Amino acid sequence: MANSNDGVDADAxxxxxxxxxxxTTGELAARFAASRAAIRRLLDSLAGDERIRKKEPExxxxxxIREPPTHECPSCDERFEVKHFHPTFQAVQYCPACGTRLRRRA
Incomplete structure (x- = not known):
């Protein structure tokens, strides 16, 4: 790639x-000790791939914002997002369509 990303890649x-x-762009740039321009290019790429959302409030x-992971039920193939609100409630997960208990993630 022609543009330098300060040694940081989009997956990181x-x-x-x-x-x-x-x-914010600045927050992530500071975390990686990279330039704001390099991080902005990577974030724009992730947004273009629909892996993250981009909001411009002003x-x-x-x-x-990184989207929550999408899961697929092995029983009914329903695709859904699991949003964790409390540690107790995330211990066991069920498919919202068929009720199949999903395997607990470590």
């Missing part, structure tokens, strides 16, 4: 983001 930025947590202010 994606993995550093918690699902549903908002981030001029010159962009908020980046």
């Amino acid at each position: 930025v994606y993995e550093a983001m918690d699902p549903l947590e908002p981030y 001029p010159d202010r962009t908020i980046w």
Whole structure:
């Protein structure tokens, strides 16, 4: 690639983001000790691939949000998002369509 990304790749930025947590370009640039321009290119790429959401609440202010993972039920093939609200409630998960108990993630 012609543009330098300060030694950081899009997957590293994606993995550093918690699902549903908002981030600014500057916040992520500081985390990776990279330039804002390099991180902005990577975030734009992730948004283009629909791996993260890009919100611009005001001029010159962009908020980046990683989408929650999508799961697929092995019994009925229903695709859904699991959003964790409390540690107790995330211990056991069920398919919202058929009620199949899903395997607990470690």
